[in-house]
Amino acid sequence: MKESFVIAWNALFLKAAPYHQLRDSEKPFLDGLKLLLIIAAAVGIARAVGGILNWGISPSPDDVREIIQETIKEQGWYAESSGAVEDYDSVFNEQFDMIFTGISMITFSTVGGSLLNVITTPVTALLVWLGWGLLGHLFARIFGGDASFKQTYGVTALAISPMLINLTALIPGVQVGWLVFIWTMSCRYVAIKSGHHIKWGRALTATLLPYVVIGLLMAVAGGVGMAVFIQGVSS
Amino acid sequence: MNEWLKLARDAAFLKTDAFTDHAEHEDVMKRGILIFLAIALLVGLIPLFSDFAGVIPSIAAARQAQVEAFLSDPIGSLLGPAAAFVEIPPDVQQGIIENMKPWADTVARFNSLLMPFPRFIKVILESLGDFTSTILKGMGSWMLYAVLVLLFAKWLGGKANIQTMLGTTALFMVPHILNVLAFIPIMGPLLGLAAAIWGLVIYVKAVSIVNELPTGKTILAMILPILAGIVLVIVLNLLIAALSAAG
Incomplete structure (x- = not known):
């Protein structure tokens, strides 16, 4: 050795x-x-x-996901789009989950x-x-x-x-x-x-x-x- | 140790014998890299300890302050010096600020999230990680540039090999020991500038001696990788622009 x-x-x-x-x-x-x-x-x-x-030094991915998702939904553009397009919420949630899951697989250990x-x-x-x-x-x-x-x-x-x-x-x-x-x-x-x-x-x-x-x-x-x-x- | 200090001192004073003896040494690359590492560690230790000193109380506050500074001037923060050349209408600026505001609370919420280990361990590990990354990335840039300069020097008739090239060009780090004083206002940046110029002169001397090239060809070998990089960036940009236009 x-x-x-x-x-x-x-x-x-x-x-x-x-x-x-x-x-x-x-x-x-x-x-x-x-x-x-x-x-x-x-x-x-x-x-x-x-x-x-x-x-050990990272927060739970679920907590991070929740905070980011809530922050996005607080923004003005989200409210406008959500009001104008039918099913916007569900499509957004689905795509956000897909993207976040992909990123968290690389980012979170x-x-x-x-x-x-x-x-x-x-x-x-x-x-x-x-x-x-x-x-x-x-x-x-x-x-x-x-x-x-x-x-x-x-x-x-x-x-x-x-x-x-x-x-x-x-x-x-x-x-x-x-x-x-x-x-x-x-x-x-x-x-x-x-x-x-x-x-x-x-x-x-x-x-x-x-x-x-x-x-x-x-x-x-x-x-x-x-x-x-x-x-x-x-x- | 004395031998290493003598090598560093003689290289700093541009003594030709120091470079030739060093280049002929069996452990030329090991000596060069260890000098590089020793100086990088010395220079980096002061900011590292200052990070540790502020470990527990300030991290969340510091992040919050960064966010608030960003929100007070989002355009300047995003574009840096280029902001002076970009004119953004006030209503667009206001829109950007409004969209950014919720993120200030988000950062505060991130900072309050629980994690398996205590927060001070996170700060210590992140500081150590930044410190180590800075040194390793610096070494990577130096090594990449030295290899490219060697290729152009060879093209111009240089006689160095990769081991002697890396071992001797590492001596450019010697004057950078002055950066331990970087924390002194006004004086620190000036010393940093002096170290950079001094280091450059040592680099020229090192490349010239190990390649047995005159100064003019040496400087050309050092400029060509930069020019090649610029040309590559321009060509890539033109290519992307052409593809975008076609699409």
Whole structure:
């Protein structure tokens, strides 16, 4: 355990040595997987504790819903619309409930939902690692890389080390901004460059292309989802 | 500790050896980031403790005061400095104020809602959260900008790698230690301005040394990411405008 944190700590500061070490280990895939799961589990626990703390310092969503709904109904425009349109109240209540429920699922923590982080964080990290590793390996090989599939997964597992910053999720409401994203991208660049022994320009391209592919896939999925949502609302 | 203080002092006085020795150090990025964090923590601790000092009595009152300040000038609060350039008819302004008034009571009602933990824990955790977020977001902005400057510097013939670039540009934070005095009226903001300019000079020096670029190319590498950002915003706005017009 301690050894995993030491290697992740050194990888965090973009030193080539830990990436070489993992690339040349006997079982790079398994070593990477172990490291990834340890870090993701630690972050998952931090998120769970932070979520429970957030629940403890938040009022009940039902109380908040009631206050907001009453405030809206006290406004002049609501009275005018309510008087002019038949069934305005019931339609408003239905739509308000739908919107508020959607927002409160993101905004308000629950103890059960927080504890789920212990499982969802490692699973998500694992899926991202497997997906990104696959694309990163393909592009690195296209650009002349020499690492095996297992070695790519080993070194890209180290690139998860900036996720350690998410341990700050212990404190409710902490926002990390760009930091984890840009740091992870930097680690992936070093991982591809050190793991595949390619020049910086090729390593950079091989690092950025998986983001482009994933971004395009997400845009398409988002577009389809939005179209389905709009169709559902309009019908 | 002495080594770190010497590095910070020499970087502040723009000694070339300090930058080159630091760039060649095995732990260049770790040292840079720890200096960044140490200064950010020092600067942030005073406002954090002042938040804690006012923990219990003032939070609800402070929120109520914010709401009342908003209601007294909703247009100015919403638009900020841009309010000076926007002319809103008095009847529209009055309408906005009338619609906002019920929300003042709402904030008071929110503040009186019960929650599982005592309210002072909420205030302490929120202050800690704001404090941590400010530092992490600041680090994120610095890192993103440094990576973009590195790309443009490479394009202009720079020789740095990502580790040395991040490690040395982090030294721009050193003069920002002056921001611990930010609470002093008039003097505080002036010191903050001096720290920002001083930090910028250190940044130029750091980029120039690790990339082995002349000052002109260094400044160009630092300006290009900003220009690229502006162009991107303009293009996106034009695109949205075109799509809106088409729709």
